[in-house]
Amino acid sequence: MxxxxxxxxxxxxxxxxxxxxxxxxxxxxxxxxxxxxxxxxxxxxxxxxxxxxxxxxxxxxxxxxxxxxxxxxxxxxxxxxxxxxxxxxxxxxxxxxxxxxxxxxxxxxxxxxxxxxxxxxxxxxxxxxxxxxxxxxxxxxxxxxxxxxxxxxxxxxxxxxxxxxxxxxxxxxxxxxxxxxxxxxxxxxxxxxxxxxxxxxxxxxxxxxxxxQIMLGSMMGDKAVGVYSAATKVSEVWYFIPTVISVSIYPTLIESYHKSEELFYHKLKMIMGYLFWGSLLLGMIITRFSREIVALMYGASYAEASSVLSIHIYSGVVVSMGIVFSQKYILDNTTRVSMIGTALGAIANVLLNLWLIDKYGINGAAISTLVSYIVPTVSLGLLVDKRILTTHIESIYYVLNKENYAKFN
Incomplete structure (x- = not known):
C-alpha cells in the first residue's frame, strides 16, 4: 500500500x-x-x-x-x-x-x-x-x-x-x-x-x-478529474482497514449468527460503532490538515483537491460501516436486497452529480458521492427492512454505553 x-x-x-x-x-x-x-x-x-x-x-x-x-x-x-x-x-x-x-x-x-x-x-x-x-x-x-x-x-x-x-x-x-x-x-x-x-x-x-469521475470529465474536463482523483486516492487508501476487519471477524459473526439473534446484533453493532467513530476521527484529522496534506503530496497545482478531500474523506465513515453490515446480507442470503440498494445508490449518484457538479464543480462530485453512499441504507431501511437503518443508527451510540461491554462476557 x-x-x-x-x-x-x-x-x-x-x-x-x-x-x-x-x-x-x-x-x-x-x-x-x-x-x-x-x-x-x-x-x-x-x-x-x-x-x-x-x-x-x-x-x-x-x-x-x-x-x-x-x-x-x-x-x-x-x-x-x-x-x-x-x-x-x-x-x-x-x-x-x-x-x-x-x-x-x-x-x-x-x-x-x-x-x-x-x-x-x-x-x-x-x-x-x-x-x-x-x-x-x-x-x-x-x-x-x-x-x-x-x-x-x-x-x-x-x-x-x-x-x-x-x-x-x-x-x-x-x-x-x-x-x-x-x-x-x-x-x-x-x-x-x-x-x-x-x-x-x-x-x-x-x-x-x-x-x-466520468461525469466530471464530461462536464468539466480532464483537469477536474485529475484534481478530484488526487483527493479520492488519499481518502480511499484507508478502505482496506474495514475490509481486513470484516474478513477477520466474519467467522465470529457466523458463529454468533447461529447462536442467537441478540448476540449477533450485539457484535455487529459494536464493530460498526468502533468503525464509525474511528472513521469519523480520521475524517476530522484529515479535514483539519487537508491543505497541508495536498500541498505536501501533490504540490500547488492540485491545491483545489484539499476541499474535495475534506468532503470525500467522510465517505469512509459510511463505507466502513457498510462493509461490515454487508456480511449480514450474506448470512441472511439476501444479497439481492443489497443489489437493490446499490442500484438506488447508483441512480442517486448520477442524478446528484448532474445537479451538484453544475452548481459546485468538483466539490459537488464529492458531495454527490458522500450522499449517494448513504442512500442505500436509508432507502432499504424505509422500504424493505427498518432494521437495516436502525442497526446503523444504534451502532453509533451503542458502543458508547459501558453497560453493553459487559454483555455476553
Missing part, C-alpha cells in the same frame, strides 16, 4: 492535473465494462471445484473460455464507446484502447480461482504483488526519463499481463496445461446461467464507484 501511494503520488505530480485526469478518466471509463470480464463467475467456479474436484479441468477451462470471450467483448464495447463519447479526442481513444485491452488478459485470473479453491491464495498474492512492484519500478523509470502519458497506460497493461503470467507459472508448477484444453459447452452454459445476474450487480457497483 505504501509503495503504491508513493509511486501514485509521484506519477500525479509528474503528469499534472490535466494528464493525470485524462489517465484516470480512461481507467474509470474502462472499469464500467469490467463486469463482462468476471461474468459473475468467481465464487461460482470456486464452489463448483470444491464440490466436483474430479471435474476441475472442465470447470476451469470452461470458465477461462467464458472470461476470454467476455474480455474481448468488453474491450470492443469500451473502445467503441469512447469514440462515441469523445469522437475528437485521439488521446482518450489511445488510453482507453490500451487500458481496455488488459481485460482480455484478465482471463488468466481464472487460475486464481483454482488457488482459492485449494486455499492457496498465497500464489495469487505473490504473482500480483510481484507484478505490482516491478511495474512500480518501471513507472519510476518512466518519470525519470520524462516519458509521455501513453507509456503509463502501457505500464498498466503490462502489470496485468505480468500478473497473469505469474499465475500461470505458479499453476504449471502444480498442474499440467490441461486447464485450457477441456472446455465443455454444457458446463459453459451452466456457468453463464449461474453468473449472469451478477453481471448486472457488477455493472451497478462500477457505475456507483466510477461515475463521478
Amino acid at each position: 505504501g509503495i503504491g501511494l508513493i509511486v501514485g503520488v509521484w506519477v500525479a505530480r509528474y503528469l499534472g492535473p490535466e494528464q493525470f485526469g485524462a489517465f484516470n478518466f480512461a481507467i474509470a471509463f474502462v472499469a464500467l465494462f469490467g463486469a463482462f470480464v468476471s461474468l459473475g463467475l468467481d465464487s461460482i467456479v470456486v464452489r463448483d471445484i470444491v464440490r466436483e474436484p474430479e471435474k476441475k479441468h472442465e470447470i476451469l477451462s470452461s470458465a477461462f473460455v467464458l472470461k476470454l470471450c467476455g474480455g474481448c467483448i468488453a474491450f470492443i464495447m469500451a473502445w467503441a464507446s469512447i469514440f462515441v463519447i469523445r469522437p475528437a479526442d485521439s488521446q482518450a481513444h489511445w488510453l482507453v484502447g490500451i487500458i481496455a485491452s488488459g481485460m482480455i488478459f484478465q482471463s488468466l485470473d481464472t487460475i486464481d480461482l483454482w488457488f482459492q479453491s485449494q486455499v492457496q491464495s498465497k500464489y495469487t498474492v505473490l504473482a500480483k504483488n510481484g507484478a505490482f512492484v516491478v511495474l512500480a519500478c518501471v513507472k519510476v523509470i518512466l518519470i525519470l526519463n520524462k516519458a509521455p502519458l501513453t507509456t503509463f497506460a502501457w505500464a498498466a497493461l503490462a502489470e496485468i499481463i505480468l500478473a497473469g503470467v505469474g499465475l500461470l507459472l505458479f499453476y504449471l508448477k502444480q498442474q499440467t496445461f490441461r486447464m485450457l484444453w477441456h472446455p465443455s459447452l454444457d458446463r459453459s452454459i451452466r456457468l453463464f446461467n449461474s453468473g449472469w445476474p451478477l453481471i448486472l450487480s457488477g455493472m451497478l457497483i462500477m457505475i456507483y464507484m466510477k461515475i463521478d
Whole structure:
C-alpha cells in the first residue's frame, strides 16, 4: 500500500492535473465494462471445484473460455464507446484502447480461482504483488526519463499481463496445461446461467464507484478529474482497514449468527460503532490538515483537491460501516436486497452529480458521492427492512454505553 501511494503520488505530480485526469478518466471509463470480464463467475467456479474436484479441468477451462470471450467483448464495447463519447479526442481513444485491452488478459485470473479453491491464495498474492512492484519500478523509470502519458497506460497493461503470467507459472508448477484444453459447452452454459445476474450487480457497483469521475470529465474536463482523483486516492487508501476487519471477524459473526439473534446484533453493532467513530476521527484529522496534506503530496497545482478531500474523506465513515453490515446480507442470503440498494445508490449518484457538479464543480462530485453512499441504507431501511437503518443508527451510540461491554462476557 505504501509503495503504491508513493509511486501514485509521484506519477500525479509528474503528469499534472490535466494528464493525470485524462489517465484516470480512461481507467474509470474502462472499469464500467469490467463486469463482462468476471461474468459473475468467481465464487461460482470456486464452489463448483470444491464440490466436483474430479471435474476441475472442465470447470476451469470452461470458465477461462467464458472470461476470454467476455474480455474481448468488453474491450470492443469500451473502445467503441469512447469514440462515441469523445469522437475528437485521439488521446482518450489511445488510453482507453490500451487500458481496455488488459481485460482480455484478465482471463488468466481464472487460475486464481483454482488457488482459492485449494486455499492457496498465497500464489495469487505473490504473482500480483510481484507484478505490482516491478511495474512500480518501471513507472519510476518512466518519470525519470520524462516519458509521455501513453507509456503509463502501457505500464498498466503490462502489470496485468505480468500478473497473469505469474499465475500461470505458479499453476504449471502444480498442474499440467490441461486447464485450457477441456472446455465443455454444457458446463459453459451452466456457468453463464449461474453468473449472469451478477453481471448486472457488477455493472451497478462500477457505475456507483466510477461515475463521478466520468461525469466530471464530461462536464468539466480532464483537469477536474485529475484534481478530484488526487483527493479520492488519499481518502480511499484507508478502505482496506474495514475490509481486513470484516474478513477477520466474519467467522465470529457466523458463529454468533447461529447462536442467537441478540448476540449477533450485539457484535455487529459494536464493530460498526468502533468503525464509525474511528472513521469519523480520521475524517476530522484529515479535514483539519487537508491543505497541508495536498500541498505536501501533490504540490500547488492540485491545491483545489484539499476541499474535495475534506468532503470525500467522510465517505469512509459510511463505507466502513457498510462493509461490515454487508456480511449480514450474506448470512441472511439476501444479497439481492443489497443489489437493490446499490442500484438506488447508483441512480442517486448520477442524478446528484448532474445537479451538484453544475452548481459546485468538483466539490459537488464529492458531495454527490458522500450522499449517494448513504442512500442505500436509508432507502432499504424505509422500504424493505427498518432494521437495516436502525442497526446503523444504534451502532453509533451503542458502543458508547459501558453497560453493553459487559454483555455476553
